[in-house]
Amino acid sequence: MEIDKEIDWHKALSSKHLLQEGRVKTVSIDHRDICLTNVSGKYCALANRCPHQGGPLGDGSIENGLLRCPWHGWDFDPCTGKAPGGFDDGVETYPVKEIDSAIYVGLPKIKPHLDTVSDLMIETMINWGVDTVFGMVGHSNLGIADAMRRQEKAGNLRYFGIRHEGAAAFAASGYAKLSGKPAACFGIAGPGATNMYTGMWDAKVDRVPLLALTGQVNTQVLGTGAFQEVDLVKAFLSVAEFNHSVQLHSNHSELMAQAIKHALVKRDVSHLTFPDEVAFSPKPENTKAQDPDHRITPFNISPPAQMVDRAITLIESSTQPIIIVGHGARFQMEEIIKLAEKLKCPLITTFKGKGLVGDNHALGCGVLGRSGTPIASWFMNEADLVIVFGASFSNHTGISPKKPIIQVDFDPMALSKFHKVDVALWGEISETVRIFLTRIRRLQVHDQRTKIAERWKIWRAEKEKRLKEKGHKGISSIAVINAFNQVVEEDAIIAVDVGNNTYSFGRYFESTRQSILMSGYLGSIGFALPAAIGAWAAQGDQRPVWSFSGDGGLGQYMAEMTTLVKYEMNIKHIVLNNGELAKISKEQRAAQLDVWHTSLHNPSFAGFAENCGALGIRVDRIEMLLPALQQIRDHQGPALLEVITDPGLI
Numbered sequence: 001m002e003i004d005k006e007i008d009w010h011k012a013l014s015s016k017h018l019l020q021e022g023r024v025k026t027v028s029i030d031h032r033d034i035c036l037t038n039v040s041g042k043y044c045a046l047a048n049r050c051p052h053q054g055g056p057l058g059d060g061s062i063e064n065g066l067l068r069c070p071w072h073g074w075d076f077d078p079c080t081g082k083a084p085g086g087f088d089d090g091v092e093t094y095p096v097k098e099i100d101s102a103i104y105v106g107l108p109k110i111k112p113h114l115d116t117v118s119d120l121m122i123e124t125m126i127n128w129g130v131d132t133v134f135g136m137v138g139h140s141n142l143g144i145a146d147a148m149r150r151q152e153k154a155g156n157l158r159y160f161g162i163r164h165e166g167a168a169a170f171a172a173s174g175y176a177k178l179s180g181k182p183a184a185c186f187g188i189a190g191p192g193a194t195n196m197y198t199g200m201w202d203a204k205v206d207r208v209p210l211l212a213l214t215g216q217v218n219t220q221v222l223g224t225g226a227f228q229e230v231d232l233v234k235a236f237l238s239v240a241e242f243n244h245s246v247q248l249h250s251n252h253s254e255l256m257a258q259a260i261k262h263a264l265v266k267r268d269v270s271h272l273t274f275p276d277e278v279a280f281s282p283k284p285e286n287t288k289a290q291d292p293d294h295r296i297t298p299f300n301i302s303p304p305a306q307m308v309d310r311a312i313t314l315i316e317s318s319t320q321p322i323i324i325v326g327h328g329a330r331f332q333m334e335e336i337i338k339l340a341e342k343l344k345c346p347l348i349t350t351f352k353g354k355g356l357v358g359d360n361h362a363l364g365c366g367v368l369g370r371s372g373t374p375i376a377s378w379f380m381n382e383a384d385l386v387i388v389f390g391a392s393f394s395n396h397t398g399i400s401p402k403k404p405i406i407q408v409d410f411d412p413m414a415l416s417k418f419h420k421v422d423v424a425l426w427g428e429i430s431e432t433v434r435i436f437l438t439r440i441r442r443l444q445v446h447d448q449r450t451k452i453a454e455r456w457k458i459w460r461a462e463k464e465k466r467l468k469e470k471g472h473k474g475i476s477s478i479a480v481i482n483a484f485n486q487v488v489e490e491d492a493i494i495a496v497d498v499g500n501n502t503y504s505f506g507r508y509f510e511s512t513r514q515s516i517l518m519s520g521y522l523g524s525i526g527f528a529l530p531a532a533i534g535a536w537a538a539q540g541d542q543r544p545v546w547s548f549s550g551d552g553g554l555g556q557y558m559a560e561m562t563t564l565v566k567y568e569m570n571i572k573h574i575v576l577n578n579g580e581l582a583k584i585s586k587e588q589r590a591a592q593l594d595v596w597h598t599s600l601h602n603p604s605f606a607g608f609a610e611n612c613g614a615l616g617i618r619v620d621r622i623e624m625l626l627p628a629l630q631q632i633r634d635h636q637g638p639a640l641l642e643v644i645t646d647p648g649l650i
Helices: 117-127 142-153 165-179 191-195 197-205 252-266 305-317 335-342 374-383 430-438 449-467 475-485 502-507 530-538 551-566 584-591 603-613 620-634
Strands: 006-011 023-029 032-039 042-047 061-063 066-068 096-099 102-108 132-133 158-161 184-187 212-218 243-246 269-275 321-325 347-348 364-366 385-389 405-409 422-424 493-496 513-519 547-548 571-577 614-620 639-644
Touching: 006 032, 023 061, 023 102, 023 212, 023 475, 032 347, 042 096, 117 132, 117 142, 117 252, 117 269, 132 321, 132 530, 132 603, 142 184, 142 212, 142 614, 158 530, 165 184, 165 191, 165 197, 165 212, 165 530, 165 551, 184 191, 191 197, 191 212, 197 212, 197 269, 212 475, 243 252, 252 305, 269 639, 305 335, 305 405, 305 422, 321 335, 335 405, 335 430, 347 374, 347 584, 364 449, 374 449, 405 430, 430 614, 449 475, 475 502, 475 571, 475 584, 475 620, 493 502, 493 530, 502 584, 530 547, 530 551, 551 571, 551 603, 571 603, 571 614, 571 620, 584 614, 603 614, 603 639, 620 639
Parallel strands: 132 158, 132 184, 184 212, 212 269, 243 269, 321 347, 321 385, 347 364, 385 405, 405 422, 493 513, 493 547, 547 571, 571 639, 614 639
Antiparallel strands: 006 102, 023 032, 032 042, 061 066, 096 102
16 A cells, blocks of 8 residues: 555544445544545545534534534535535545555644643642642543643553542542642533532641642633633632632743642642643743742741740649640651650540540540540540640530640641630641650659549440440441451551541540541531542552441442442442431431431442442341451452441440
8 A cells, every 4th residue: 555655544444334325423543533424435534523613523414415513513515524605614634545445544644742831730740749630531621631641651640530520629638638748639610620619628627738620611712601611710719728720821830839839838729720722732932840849948847935935834833734636736646645655644636636646555545525535525624734736626626725725836827716825836846846855854744644544444334335235227336336446457547427427436436556537627528438549549558448437428429439449449438327317317306306308218338339340248237247347358459338327326
């Protein structure tokens, strides 16, 4: 076959009989869609895009010998591509050859890829350490997606395609809560972007970095009510600390660098939206991707000396201090535990900080507050000084403002946020604790380890009594968590949801070295499974990953079970199925209202997991519980355990 040097010939059909007379077909050749027609026994090839609205001509039809666009009915000659009537809005055509009954189309040689604005910005994103993206590819973010594809092919980026953009944002939030580093969530203009809103707020209020990337309609149609047009900069004003639209003449690499710097330094959400034509625009000459070298200062800030003096005085004069740690102290626990051991004082966590100190530690007292243990609340009542690290003083935690308080936080706005504290120390937590350890000399504290052991003995005896309670509708939550305590790995990561299941988890699960992830201040139902995806992406199979929810929570994002299977994520999910939104039922009764519309009609969650390709097990008798938990723990791959529980036994 003679080869034209200007074009490459490609086999479009292996047999001419595959396209009937008077028919039209889309054929994909070398990354290009071609409209192939067969009219009066002659094969012709045209560009697959109508010049008016971009309609796919290969989805059209032949009427009266003319090719009709499927979108708006405009006609073209199927071989010349010209419109009848002398109009100049024709379609590009390509030569066709028939060889041995096969149909070949000659296409212009593909030109080498020229870097785009998207390439420049995605390379900058990766240079700054954001190498994990959760999202959904769509028609208004194809330019950014193609830049990501090239980076993924080069081994520089990991992309996880999810089933709902809300799950992408929660996954990015879970990733950041575990690692302290941002991941990106990614969606199209309009609904894809707005679907991410809740997960973005989850990251914002829990003070973790997150980068949101969204597509946008072409700039020239903004403001005209175009399809899927939403003013995303305006829409995300309240949630994104850094929030900009990428323009043709923007300083593109600096814009991405600033977005990630804001996310890291402010521990907040950054958002960039890409109008479609900008995403595909050529990279401006003499521009290059940036990196973070010398762009971020070290964070080891020491607290003001006069405030340290006041704190040391309070500590040295106290006899029964306690230490409370929140989620903001999760990366400084080694130093904080040293301080607690020096003071021989109770070490308590907020619910968001659950697991930061093991309940098997001689000074560990569990969680304080609504989801907590009576051990923690007992020592709060007995304390003569409260030392707080990285906690937000939520009313759910219940830190008493009547006690003398030393508060340490890296964020000055978090200090004395809701009420005055005696000593507000602005500084990096580890740096501040090291100063305490060096400066504290004349201690009067009582060794409280014996009292802590006594309170644990009382609480465990109470839990044994509750374990004996039998329900008529299913297994009790405490029985599920008691069995889970016996099975879960010491270094596991556990993402939990909201609802009664979560209150029970906070109260009854005794942590050792596990990391617990939750939707803290936002308290968003459905968080657990997507956050586990983020945790798995951050850790891979280095640590076991579990998620724990009620039936209401799993129902929000249960399609993500297919994501677990697709990417072979070794995540284990436990769902407590009690057939209702039991926490809401309880709140309605507490408000002296009728219980109304909190019942749920559930599928077989175990059967659904099996249909997705995961292991699914359903248990409704307590003797089945421990063997089933062991089975999903030991299974290599995603697995779900559905436990039928009694909503009255939490």
